[in-house]
Amino acid sequence: MKVLIIEDEGDIRRYLRATLTAQNYDVVEAATAKEGLQRLTLDRPDVVILDLGLPDQDGQDFIRSVREWSQVPIVVLSAREQEADKIEALDGGADDYLTKPFAPGELLARIKVALRHAARGTATPETVDRNGLKIDLAARRVWLDGEDVHLTPIEYKLLTTLTQHSGKVLTHAQLLKAVWGRHSTEQNHYLRIHxxxxxxxxxxxxxxPRFILTEPGIGYRFAD
Structure with missing residues (x-):
C-alpha cells in the first residue's frame, strides 16, 4: 500500500515516514498542497495523510477540491482541535481526523480502517455480520445474537448507513442527509432520539458501546 504524506513540517514528515515504512507502507511526501496534488495525480496513493495548515492552501479547501474527482481515503492529521474544524473536514470528505500530538499506533489503526472502508466500497455486500449483529440487506432483516430485531424504517436506514461506513466518523449532518434527506441537516434532535x-x-x-460509538459534538462511528 502507498501512503501520501502532505505535511509542511519536515520533522513530522520524517517521523511519519519512519513509522509507516516500518509497517511496510510505500511512502511519498509533499510539503505543499500544490505538490500534494501533483503526487496524488502521478503516484496514485492508496491513502493520504493530510495536515490542514499548509503554506499555500488551507487543507479544508484541498479536501473539497480532491473530492470533486477522487475518493482516495484522506486521514487528517492536524494541530487544530476545535470541533468546528473536525466537522468541516469530515463533511468536506475526509475519512478520519486525528489531532497532534498523536499516538503512532492510533494513526496506523485509522489508516487501516480507511483502507478497509475503501476496499469495501468497491463491492456491494449482501450481508453485514459483526460482533453478533447480522444484517441481511436484501431481505432487510436484522438479528442480534441469533434473535430477530424489529426496527422501524428510520432505525434500519440509520443502522445500515453506519455499518456501510464502518469505522468511519459520520457527522450529524452526513447522517441526517443520508437518512432524512438533504433538507434535514439541522434537525439534530431527530438523530439523537432515533x-x-x-x-x-x-x-x-x-x-x-458494542456497536455505535459517539464522537462528542461531531457524530457517530460504527465499531469496526
Whole structure:
C-alpha cells in the first residue's frame, strides 16, 4: 500500500515516514498542497495523510477540491482541535481526523480502517455480520445474537448507513442527509432520539458501546 504524506513540517514528515515504512507502507511526501496534488495525480496513493495548515492552501479547501474527482481515503492529521474544524473536514470528505500530538499506533489503526472502508466500497455486500449483529440487506432483516430485531424504517436506514461506513466518523449532518434527506441537516434532535432507540433495541450501552460509538459534538462511528 502507498501512503501520501502532505505535511509542511519536515520533522513530522520524517517521523511519519519512519513509522509507516516500518509497517511496510510505500511512502511519498509533499510539503505543499500544490505538490500534494501533483503526487496524488502521478503516484496514485492508496491513502493520504493530510495536515490542514499548509503554506499555500488551507487543507479544508484541498479536501473539497480532491473530492470533486477522487475518493482516495484522506486521514487528517492536524494541530487544530476545535470541533468546528473536525466537522468541516469530515463533511468536506475526509475519512478520519486525528489531532497532534498523536499516538503512532492510533494513526496506523485509522489508516487501516480507511483502507478497509475503501476496499469495501468497491463491492456491494449482501450481508453485514459483526460482533453478533447480522444484517441481511436484501431481505432487510436484522438479528442480534441469533434473535430477530424489529426496527422501524428510520432505525434500519440509520443502522445500515453506519455499518456501510464502518469505522468511519459520520457527522450529524452526513447522517441526517443520508437518512432524512438533504433538507434535514439541522434537525439534530431527530438523530439523537432515533440513535437512542436503536441503541436500546441493539442492547448497546452508550457508556460501554458494542456497536455505535459517539464522537462528542461531531457524530457517530460504527465499531469496526
Amino acid at each position: 440513535t437512542q432507540h436503536l441503541r436500546e433495541k441493539l442492547k448497546d450501552d452508550p457508556l460501554s
